[in-house]
Amino acid sequence: xxxxxxxxxxxxxxxxxxxxxxxxxxxxxxxxxxxxxxxxxxxxxxxxxxxxxxxxxxxxxxxxxxxxxxxxxxxxxxxxxxxxxxxxxxxxxxxxxxxxxxxxxxxxxxxxxxxxxxxxxxxxxxx
Amino acid sequence: xxxxxxxxxxxxxxxxxxxxxxxxxxxxxxxxxxxxxxxxxxxxxxxxxxxxxxxxxxxxxxxxxxxxxxxxxxxxxxxxxxxxxxxxxxxxxxxxxxxxxxxxxxxxxxxxxxxxxxxxxxxxxxx
DNA sequence: TGTCATTCAATGACGTGTCATATAAGTTGT
DNA sequence: ACAACTTATATGACACGTCATTGAATGACA
Numbered sequence: 435x436x437x438x439x440x441x442x443x444x445x446x447x448x449x450x451x452x453x454x455x456x457x458x459x460x461x462x463x464x465x466x467x468x469x470x471x472x473x474x475x476x477x478x479x480x481x482x483x484x485x486x487x488x489x490x491x492x493x494x495x496x497x498x499x500x501x502x503x504x505x506x507x508x509x510x511x512x513x514x515x516x517x518x519x520x521x522x523x524x525x526x527x528x529x530x531x532x533x534x535x536x537x538x539x540x541x542x543x544x545x546x547x548x549x550x551x552x553x554x555x556x557x558x559x560x561x
Numbered sequence: 562x563x564x565x566x567x568x569x570x571x572x573x574x575x576x577x578x579x580x581x582x583x584x585x586x587x588x589x590x591x592x593x594x595x596x597x598x599x600x601x602x603x604x605x606x607x608x609x610x611x612x613x614x615x616x617x618x619x620x621x622x623x624x625x626x627x628x629x630x631x632x633x634x635x636x637x638x639x640x641x642x643x644x645x646x647x648x649x650x651x652x653x654x655x656x657x658x659x660x661x662x663x664x665x666x667x668x669x670x671x672x673x674x675x676x677x678x679x680x681x682x683x684x685x686x687x688x
Numbered sequence: 689t690g691t692c693a694t695t696c697a698a699t700g701a702c703g704t705g706t707c708a709t710a711t712a713a714g715t716t717g718t
Numbered sequence: 719a720c721a722a723c724t725t726a727t728a729t730g731a732c733a734c735g736t737c738a739t740t741g742a743a744t745g746a747c748a
Contacts, residue, residue, distance in 0.1 A: 440678045443678060447584070451626075454627075493697090500578060500582035500586075507698055508698085527696085527743075530695095530696060530743095558573055634729085635728085635729090
């Protein structure tokens with residue numbers, strides 16, 4: 435009871451939580467106020483932007499983030515409606531969707547990424 | 562553009578996110594299925610349980626978690642309704658609330674903490 | 689080819705977190 | 719003792735994530 439290893443484990447976990455919450459909060463607020471997008475929206479843009487291959491991506495993207503399939507679907511939907519991304523059905527498997535940044539999406543991502551990196555630099559390791 | 566330090570920063574951030582989401586998810590599911598409480602509920606129980614001093618605590622608790630004041634209020638409300646915690650107004654400052662585990666709360670926390678620590682041990686450093 | 693199982697994405701019901709605000713109590717200065 | 723300000727908690731509107739399910743396309747195999 436109250437084993438020291440347990441205490442250390444709990445401390446470690448709380449430290450991760452703190453870092454995560456504060457950093458995510460800072461990112462959220464900055465992206466929302468300056469670019470009118472949420473953090474999850476940005477993260478999808480970021481993943482699509484750095485994706486080089488032209489595979490059917492919706493699925494693969496899911497493998498690169500801890501987001502749920504359901505969450506991804508909704509975020510992508512919002513991005514689509516905002517005109518930042520386009521969804522095109524895949525020729526070889528019509529269940530899949532191919533994602534692509536629009537020009538607006540690419541432009542916004544370029545700006546937002548600068549802010550994003552700066553905030554990461556500022557926040558990570560701060561707590 | 563695509564500076565290597567930026568890449569590293571992003572990697573670090575994603576790693577934190579992954580650890581956070583997977584661990585929190587595992588905790589959530591286990592606590593919910595075995596004890597019918599959410600992770601945030603457990604975290605409040607945990608904080609109250611380890612709190613030694615008899616100060617008016619609602620406020621102080623807020624300083625020990627990244628949770629919002631609003632979120633805390635609602636979580637404590639649920640815990641109260643579930644009969645796991647009791648809120649008593651402070652004599653010296655009637656705005657403040659003094660939190661205390663009920664017997665049921667203490668019993669549940671004792672069991673749940675074992676599960677919680679085990680899952681932390683299993684998950685942290687896994688990703 | 690027809691059936692059954694599997695996979696990809698979207699959706700609806702629901703819970704919980706956030707922001708802004710309300711309520712109530714305490715504090716300060718006059 | 720009265721305003722004006724500050725602090726502690728609660729609450730309502732709203733947004734977003736989750737789970738379970740659906741719809742549609744594919745695969746496997748007799």
